[in-house]
Amino acid sequence: MKFSHSIQFNAVPDWSSHYIAYSNLKKIIYQLEKAVHQSAGGDAESRPLIQNDDPDAIFIRALDVELEKITSFYSVKERELFEEVDQLLRDLGSFEEEQAGSDETLPPTTRTSSQPNNKYGRNRAGSLQSVSEDGVEDSDDEGDETTGLTRKRRNSFGRRRSVPGPPTATDMTASTELTRSVRRQSTTYDDYAEQAVMFSSGIMLKRRIIGLFVSLCELKSYSQLNRTGFRKVLKKYDKILDRQLQRKYMASFVDTAYAFSPDTLQRLEEYIAKMEEAYATIVTNGDVELAKRDLRSHLREHVVWERNTVWREMIGMERRAEAASLGRTLLGATDPTRLLQGDDEALPPTTEIKTPIGRFTCPTWLVGSTMFSLLTIIAIFIALLYIPIMQAPEQQNCLAMLIFVSLLWATEAIPLFVTSLLIPFLCVLLNVIRSEDPPYVRLDSSAATKYIFSAMWTPVIMLLLGGFTLAAALSKSRIDKRIATFVLSKAGTKPSTVLVANMLVAAFASMLISNVAAPVLCFGIIEPMLRNLPAGSDMSKAVIMGIALASNIGGMLSPIASPQNVVAISIMKPAPTWGQWFYIVIPVGIISLLLIWVLLLVTFQPGKGTVIVPIRPVHDRFTGVQWYVATVTIGTIALWCASSKLEPVFGDMGVIAIIPIVLFFGVGILTKEDFNNFPWTIIILAAGGLALGKAVRSSGLLDTIAGEIGVQVKGMGLYGVLVVFSSLILVIATFISHTVAAMILLPLVYDVGLNMETDEPHPNLLVMAGVLMCSSAMALPTSGFPNMTAIMKEDPAGQRYLQVKHFISRGVPSSIMTLLVVITVGYGLMRVTGM
Incomplete structure (x- = not known):
């Protein structure tokens, strides 16, 4: 929790105006930072308000005002309470x-x-x-x-x-x-x-x-909380402006102030002890220990009852802000009027419709374009069930289900994970599952239920859970931020070097903690640099765009970087090892990043009139917990890389994924709340994709479609098929979710490759190229989580740094360049590995 929020949570409501103005002091720090780093040249509008003065002197004056305010209030309140x-x-x-x-x-x-x-x-x-x-x-x-x-x-x-x-x-x-x-x-x-x-x-x-x-304890808390505020704001000042003011000011002014001096606190403790003795005399018959327990109980009740309203409102605001930053609500944008009313649960917006029997209020989506799309998709589904296209009834039903689910995923008429949950329901209801051995007969509902649900929980899902566990541990122990700031601190202040360093850090972070969390981390690290760049700076646009595109590329760099990689591994037979994966994607990723970097330098030209604020690394020593997390993470990745050699021991990479789950949750580094905060919607989405693939294959539909496509590509070589399917997947994944595109297309690509009339089929090669192209689809702001995060990034004035035109003009060439790298360098590396 931010300390500015901690003050609000823990402050005595009646004394709220007498606490340290922590947020205002932070604003002064940012103004001083801009005054120090921003050039004195340029127009008057862009110059900082605070100029030609020692930052230490300015900040000390602001601190002195706060210290005098706190000391005066403490003295008055202490005298009042002591008299009572x-x-x-x-x-x-x-x-x-x-x-x-x-x-x-x-x-x-x-x-x-x-x-x-x-x-x-x-x-x-x-x-x-x-x-x-x-x-x-x-x-x-x-x-x-x-x-x-x-x-x-x-x-x-x-x-x-x-x-x-x-x-x-x-x-x-x-x-x-x-x-x-x-x-x-x-x-x-x-x-x-x-x-x-x-x-x-x-x-x-x-x-x-x-x-x-209770009042004396609140006064004690008032002193402690304000002292912590001075220490934290001085630490932030030293960190942002690279000064050494904290130790000097704390020792010379804060620790010697009346409100924080040891003698004052000792006298306050004596008066608290007097109240305990008085309570023991009149209530507990002289038992001081019992009196202390009783009074502590009263103090806890006081906190609950006196501040319950404040806490509930603050926590509600925090939850709503967090939910708004992570994405849209289930049924559409949150109604701002509901937020202003202080409701913890914001309901979807509603509208009133007229009918012959009266007026009715219903959610807006029921009468909007979403409802029209949903009704159209259902109509198509019903029509496909009865229009004879396939000869076998189970294939006919499976085709209708496949198109129905694909349209729901593509339009997001209902949430993606809800669509995934429909798959096992439809598989059983439409009776599309057949026996695995000839003669192929349709399974009854009981047998089909066991089959389809067993397909939803596989070692691949455990691999995904293991990846989420590693990401959560690295983030919670702040190892990811330490590594990122260390690398960026070495980049210096040259715009082109800073840009490529940020892109490499974003790609590396995406490889370890997923390309959903990586851009959020990187945007937080570069915030000081963005604050000090002029409004509308091309450097701001270039670095934000670079982080987004690099995070997309980073989504292909490891098997756990994105869900589509997990889907691809579940399809390929035999599944590639981590070593094979790295051998292929690391060169492809680095070359693609360098080409995108050159594109951004040429189109944005960020070096013109730009002064970069250097990013300083974290100098704190590695704690025991951080060493433990780093050791377990490196050990787990090493086991994954050697999984083919260790198959007689572990059997599958999914079993290895249990190791970090046990070692992190078992010792308390990660808690039940961390487990609940896993992106379970992505897990359900991946499980639904696995079930769909099993159903399409079991019904025989996949073989039929692959055979028809095989006839169309008959005579084309492996490389021609690779180019055709890679281009097709790139276009489709640009407009729909990368994971959804992988779940729909990769099983088909695998069967086409398996049935090609060549001496040596290469289905794994086609699937590998296809999943790389899923991550390479980054032409639109909606093409993947990194792009959506970047387009919503705003400057201090509330204006977005990037517009849609920036993504189209840079994202389309970036996708095409990555496609060329995959079908040239990537193809050669895949052939070398024997795919």
């Missing part, structure tokens, strides 16, 4: 003396067995009159307030508020046990009244003790 504590202790002494005096007037047989000694002295001037001045707040649970004064102690809590007047009837009757005890101690009406007054006074004192204890 002293008054309370005097009232407690008077209460004890009056209680002892009333006990002496009772008959010997009705006196209480034990009374605590008066440790606070007699002070009639500060009598119980002050109780009504401080007052108490009526509570819905008065029984808890009273039972703390009986022999059976129970935790309770109350808040102080000015409520003058005599004790309420609830105070008198909250605990029947205590009431019976009081009646046994008194034989006259006067004795009973006197006991009731003493009893009610004890309740008020207990409440005042709890309230003051």
Whole structure:
């Protein structure tokens, strides 16, 4: 959690304006950064507001203002609370003396067995009159307030508020046990009244003790939170401007300020201890440890009840912001009016329609283009079920299902993963599964269900889970950021070098932590550089575009970099090892990246009038957890690379993927929340693709279609088929999801290659080229997650850095260049490996 949010979460609501202005201090840091790094030349509009002054002096002045504000508030609040504590202790002494005096007037047989000694002295001037001045707040649970004064102690809590007047009837009757005890101690009406007054006074004192204890603890938290704020904002200042101000300022000013000095904090602890002793005297019969536990319980309840609304609203805002940044909602864009109303769950937008029987309110998508698309697709599906195209009924049904699912995936009329879940349902309902051995007969529903669900959970899915686990561990331990900043810090300030360094880092990050998370990481790292570039700078456009295109290329660099690679591995027989994969894709990826880099340099010309802010590496030492994560990650990848040699031991790469899952989740580095945050929609999507491939193959439809296509390409050599299918997949994957294109087309490509009339079929080669082209499809802003992330990147003024025209003019040539590299260099490397 960001510290600016942590202050809001943990601050006392009534004191919120008296905490350190952490966000404002960060803004000053960014202004100073721009003043230091941005050239003094250029037009007046682009020059920073803060000029010709020492950044340290400017920032120290801002810190001094905050320090004075915090110290002044602390002094006033401390004096107020300490006076209340002293008054309370005097009232407690008077209460004890009056209680002892009333006990002496009772008959010997009705006196209480034990009374605590008066440790606070007699002070009639500060009598119980002050109780009504401080007052108490009526509570819905008065029984808890009273039972703390009986022999059976129970935790309770109350808040102080000015409520003058005599004790309420609830105070008198909250605990029947205590009431019976009081009646046994008194034989006259006067004795009973006197006991009731003493009893009610004890309740008020207990409440005042709890309230003051909570306030003192809040004051202690106020001091600690603000000190942490100074330390963090100084650390950020030193990091961004490469200074050494933190240690000096903290030692000279913060640590010696009254609000943070050791003597002040020690005195505050003493007053907190006094409240614990007072609570022990009046409630727990002298048991200080029990008093401490009770008071801590009251403090926790106070935090829950007093700040519950603030926390809920803040967390709701965080969740909505995170959801908005990750993608669209299930049924469309979130209605902004719902967000302003503070709802945790934003409902889809609605519209009102008129019908002959009245007006109805329904979701907008039901009457929009999405509903029209969905109805059209369903109509096509029903028509294909009855129009005779294939001879076998199971193939006819499977063709209808294949086109139906493909159209749903292509149009995203419903979420992709929901479409995937429809596949096993339709496979069983349409009875498209046949037996694996001749004579091929259609399986009944029970046998088909077992077959299709077994196809959805394979070692390939475990491989995908293992990749997500490695990515989560690297991200959580911040190893990915350390590696990225280290590499980028060596790039210097030359625009062309900085651009290629960012592209290489994005590709490498995509290879390890997927091409979905990699651009988000890289955009966060280059944020300081983007802040200091002039508005509309070509360097900003070039580096953001470069990261997006490089992340797409990085999606082909390892088997776990993207879901389509996992789909391809599940299709190829035998599956390639990690070593074979790297041997092919690393040269292809590097050459493609260099060609795209040259294209960006020529088209954007980012070096004109650009001053780059250098990125500094993280200097913190590797922790034990980071060493552990790095060792397990390297070991797992090494086992995957040697999986062909270790097949007698592990059997499949999916079994090896269990190792990091156990080692990271088992020791607590990753938690249940991390597991729940895995992109399960992608896993379901991949599982649905595997099921579809099994169904199309089992029904015999794949063989039939592959045979027809084989007739069309008859006479063409392997290279000609490679060029045709690579181009076709590139075009289709540009307009639909890369993973969906792989799931639909790669099984077909494999069967075409398997049935080619050549001496040596090469289905694996065609599938490998096809999956590389899926990752190479990057011509449009919607072509893959990296492009969608880049097009939404905005500058501080809220303007997008890139437009659609930038992607078309650079993405189309990049895709074509990558296609040429795959069908030349990639083809040669695949032939060398024996594919």
